[in-house]
Amino acid sequence: MALDKSLVSGSTSMLVLRLLSDKDMYGYEIIDTLDQRSQNVFQLKAGTLYPLLHTLENQKLLTSYEKPANGRTRKYYAITKEGRKHLTLKQNEWQEYTSAVAHVLSLEV
Amino acid sequence: MNEQEYLEILQEQIRCKKARELVASEVKDHIEDQAVAFEESGMSRTAAIEAAVCEMGDPVDTGIALDRVHRPQMEWRFLLLAVGIGLIGMCMQLFWGARITAPLYTGFGILIMLGVYFFDYSIVGKHAAFFTFGFLILCGLALFFFGGEIRGSLMYFSIGNIRISMWNVLHLYPPIYGAYLYSLRHHNGRNLWKALLLIAIPTAFAAWLPCLSLAFSLFMILMLMLSVALLKGWFLGNRIRKLAILWNCAVGLPGIFLGGIYLSGRLAPYQTERIQRYFTSGVFAGNGTIPRLSEVYNQENSTQYVIAYVTQYYGMLAGILLVAAMAFLIYKIFRISTKQKNQLGMMMGIGCGLSLGAQVLGYTLYNFGIVSGGMISYLPLLSYGAGGTAMTYYILGLVLSIHRYQSVISA
Numbered sequence: 001m002a003l004d005k006s007l008v009s010g011s012t013s014m015l016v017l018r019l020l021s022d023k024d025m026y027g028y029e030i031i032d033t034l035d036q037r038s039q040n041v042f043q044l045k046a047g048t049l050y051p052l053l054h055t056l057e058n059q060k061l062l063t064s065y066e067k068p069a070n071g072r073t074r075k076y077y078a079i080t081k082e083g084r085k086h087l088t089l090k091q092n093e094w095q096e097y098t099s100a101v102a103h104v105l106s107l108e109v
Numbered sequence: 110m111n112e113q114e115y116l117e118i119l120q121e122q123i124r125c126k127k128a129r130e131l132v133a134s135e136v137k138d139h140i141e142d143q144a145v146a147f148e149e150s151g152m153s154r155t156a157a158i159e160a161a162v163c164e165m166g167d168p169v170d171t172g173i174a175l176d177r178v179h180r181p182q183m184e185w186r187f188l189l190l191a192v193g194i195g196l197i198g199m200c201m202q203l204f205w206g207a208r209i210t211a212p213l214y215t216g217f218g219i220l221i222m223l224g225v226y227f228f229d230y231s232i233v234g235k236h237a238a239f240f241t242f243g244f245l246i247l248c249g250l251a252l253f254f255f256g257g258e259i260r261g262s263l264m265y266f267s268i269g270n271i272r273i274s275m276w277n278v279l280h281l282y283p284p285i286y287g288a289y290l291y292s293l294r295h296h297n298g299r300n301l302w303k304a305l306l307l308i309a310i311p312t313a314f315a316a317w318l319p320c321l322s323l324a325f326s327l328f329m330i331l332m333l334m335l336s337v338a339l340l341k342g343w344f345l346g347n348r349i350r351k352l353a354i355l356w357n358c359a360v361g362l363p364g365i366f367l368g369g370i371y372l373s374g375r376l377a378p379y380q381t382e383r384i385q386r387y388f389t390s391g392v393f394a395g396n397g398t399i400p401r402l403s404e405v406y407n408q409e410n411s412t413q414y415v416i417a418y419v420t421q422y423y424g425m426l427a428g429i430l431l432v433a434a435m436a437f438l439i440y441k442i443f444r445i446s447t448k449q450k451n452q453l454g455m456m457m458g459i460g461c462g463l464s465l466g467a468q469v470l471g472y473t474l475y476n477f478g479i480v481s482g483g484m485i486s487y488l489p490l491l492s493y494g495a496g497g498t499a500m501t502y503y504i505l506g507l508v509l510s511i512h513r514y515q516s517v518i519s520a
Contacts, residue, residue, distance in 0.1 A: 027135065028142035046139050046164065047171035050132070054178040063450070075135050 013052060014090040015042065017061065020079040021087055027053065027075070053077055061086050112140055112158055115168050122172025127229065127514060128179035140165065183226075184512040187441050191490070191505045192219060194434055198491035201415070214495050218502035225506025226513060233285065234453040237292035240285050245310050248278060252314055263318050275314070276323055276487065277500040280468065282311050283330050283460030284507055290334060291453045294343035301344050301351065304335050316370050319380065324366065326471060330463040332359050337459060341452070412493050413486040416476040431491070432473055438490075439466040445512050454511040461504045461511075465489050 019025060019033055031049055034042050056062040061083035066073045079087070110118075116137060120129040143161035148154060165171070195215050202211040233240050252275065256266040265272050286307060293300045308331040315324035332355070338344065339352050370376060420428030439462055446458025472488045474480045487497040 026142075027139050028146075032146075045166045046136070046143075047166035047168075047174070050135065050139075051171065051174035051178055054132075054175065058178060072138065072141075074138060 011090075011094065012042075012044065012048065013056060014087065014094060016049070016052060016056070017079055017083055017087040017090070020062065020077055021084060024076045024078040026069075026077070030077070056083070110162060110168075112137070112162050115140075115162050115165060118168040119172040119175075122169055123176045123179060125176075125179050125181055127231075128175070132175050132179070136165070136171075181513045182515065184445060184509060187445065187512070188509060190434075190438055190441065191222070191502075194438060195219070195490045195502075197434075198415075201419075201491065202493050205418075210495070211493060214493075214498040217495075218498040221499055222502040222506035222509065225503055226509040228506075228510055229514065230457060230507060230510045231453060231514065233288045233457070234291055237285075237288040241289040241307060244282060244285050245307070245314075248275070248282075248311065248314055251275070251278070252317065264320060274496045275318060276320070277496040279311055279315055279323060279327055280464045280500055281503065282327070283334065283464040284457040284504070285460075286311075286331055287334055287456035287458075287460035288453060290338045290343065291456050294338065294341075294452070304338070304344075305355075308332060308335065312366065316366050317375065319370060319375055319377070321370075321380065322471065326467045328359075330460070330467050332356075333463060334456065334460055338456065414476055415488050415491050416473060420476075432469075435469045435473075435489070435491075439469055442466075442508050445508055449511060449515055451515065454515060458508055458511045461508050465501065465504055 015034060016030060019030055019037075025033065027046065027049055030053075031044050031046065034044055053062065053064075057064055057077070059082075060080060062077050063080050064075055064077050066075050068074075116133050119136060120133055123129050123132060140158070140161045143164055144154070144157040147157035147160050152160065195218065199211050199215040251266040251273070252263055255268065256263040256275075264275050266275065267273070289307060290304060293304060308328065311331070312324050312328045315321075315327050318324075335355065336352055339348050339355065342348060344351060371381070416428055416431055419431055442458065442462040442465065446455050446462055449455040449458060468487065468489055471480070486492070487494055489497070489501040
C-alpha cells in the first residue's frame, strides 16, 4: 500500500538509525534492507537517502568509512554513541505517538 | 537519461566543488549496486544501468538537497574570538602609544586570515613532500645565505628592505609537518625515519640561530605530533613500543644537539653561562621575579612583556583574564582540529594549535618569571610586530579553512 509521504518523512531518520544500530551498512544495502523489513512499504529513494545520511553524519549521529568490496571501495555508515542516544529518544517519542493515536482511534493497545 | 548525464546534473546543483567528487563517487557506486541487482533478476547490462538511473529519482532535487548539506562552513564564534582578541591587542598597543602601524598590521593580518580561509588546505596534503622539503630548503637558504649576524644571532634575514624573523617562519612549519605525517600514513613502518629527519632539520635550524628555546619548543611540538600519528596507527608496527623508543630517544636527542652546539662554540657567552647555571644551581630557570617595567611605551612592554605590563599596571585579574582568553583560543583550535573526521585536517589543525599554544605557554611562563626567555618576545595577537601578526593570522586562517572543508574532504 502506498503511504502518504508525510507519514514517512518524519520517521525516516529513525528507521535508518535503527537499521544501522544492528550493523554497519552501505547506501544500497540500507534501501534494500528497509524495503525487505517493511515488506515493501518503505521504498526509500536514493535521492532521499543520501542527503539524509550526509545530514546525520554532519550531526555526528553517524560516521562513515571506506572498505574494499568486489574490486571497488564502498562507503559504509556506522551509528555513533550520540546516534544511539538519539535513536532511543526518537523511539520513545514514536511509542508515545503511536499509543496516543491508537487511543484516539480506540484501538486496543 | 544515462548515468553520466545524471551525475553531471546532480553535481551542477552542488556549489561546493570539493563536495561534488565525494558525492558523485558514492552515487555512482549506488547506481552500480542497483544495476547489479537488476542484472541478477535477468536484465541486460545496458537495461540494468538505465533502470538503476531511473530509480535514482530527479537529479536536480537530489543535488539541491545535497548542496544544503555540503555548504562550506564558517566557525563564526572562533572567528569572532580571534578577531576580538586581535582588536583588544591593537587597542592596547594604540592606548599605550604605539605607532599607527599597529592597526595596519592587524588589518593586514585579518586579510591574510580570510585569504587563507578560502584556500583549499588539502592541496598541501596532496603535495606534502613538495611543501615540506620546499619549506625547509627555503629556510636553509634564508638562514645561510640571506641572514646576517646581529649580536651573535642569525634570527633575522632580509628580502630587499623587509626583515623577516626566523621565529615566525619556523612557527609556520608544524601544520606543514602535519600534512607530511599524513602522507606517510599506512606506508611501510620504516618511513618513521623520514618523520624523524623532518623533526631534526628544523630543530637544527633553530639551534643554529642559536635560539635554544625555539629549538626546544619546535622539537617538542613536532614530537607530540609524531606521537599522535603513532597512536593513530599511521605507522605500521607496535604503537606503544614505537612511542616508548621515540621518547627515550627524544630525551637523548636534545642532549646530543645541545652538546654539539655547546661544543662547537656556536653559543653566545650569556647562553653558555645560562646552561651552566641550569645544571649547577639546581634552579630550573631565572630568578623567578617579574621584571619591573617602565610605564612609558617601549619595545619591552609592547612585545616581550605584554602580560607582565598588564598585570603590573592593570592588576592581577586583568593579567589572568588576558591569559585565560588566549588559553581559550588555543583550546578552541584543538577542539576544531580533534573534531575533524578527515585526518589531514586533524593533524594540520593540531600543528596549528601546538604552534600557537607553545608560544602562548612559553610567553606566559616567561612573563611570570618562571622560565628564562631566550628569544620569547611575541605573544600571538597581542604583541606588536608585523611578522608575528602575519604568522598568527595565517595559522588562524588555516584553522578556519580546516573547519570550512570538514564535511567535504574525505577521511
